[in-house]
Amino acid sequence: EVQLVETGGGLIQPGGSLRLSCAASGFTVSSNYMSWVRQAPGKGLEWVSVIYNGGSTYSADSVYYADSVKGRFTISRDKSKNTVYLQMNSLRAEDTAVYYCARDPWGSSAFDIWGQGTMVTVSS
């Protein structure tokens, strides 16, 4: 079965760090564009970051970030674990949200598979 499972959310104080994981099954993350999308309580969807392979087997991954997280969040992936990560540093109250990982299989930036989401709450 093709699925994504996010873990790592929780309650964290402002200024703290957290690492989210997104484990894939039924497909390989290295062959797809993988994004993180978040949703603050009662609000709409906000794209956070993407990681994808630049083209050849030997090319480095390409990454992009929303301005709201640039310099604080880092996306990465481990091919051996078939997992995508989101390292979140210098967390702020406005980062409080459900974080989803999502797959774009065509490089078209439309997401066909989503995880169930993991809640991150930034509060003192």
Added chain:
Amino acid sequence: DIQMTQSPSSVSASVGDRVTITCRASQGIMNWLAWYQQKPGKAPKLLIYAASNLQSGVPSRFSGSGSGTDFTLTISSLQPEDFATYYCQQANSFPLAFGGGTTVEIK
């Protein structure tokens, strides 16, 4: 950066009604647009990609149209399971962006 504006923000409709949701991009995005449905407490579900392509398994009462800056999602005959929030998303360039959402409510 490209901004996406959806209208209306909410719509009340009855089962069997035809519902149309519009989405406007702040600059041209060709046909790089996707539509999603989200129900409370659930992850979004892809309905339409590349503006008018129906995702596998999605009922044919859903359709999408448009190109450039103006796009439309149409539900031809609203069913009870269609009451949800719908989002458009530009897929033309990073940073990706979603519209603010349209909630389809029961009249």
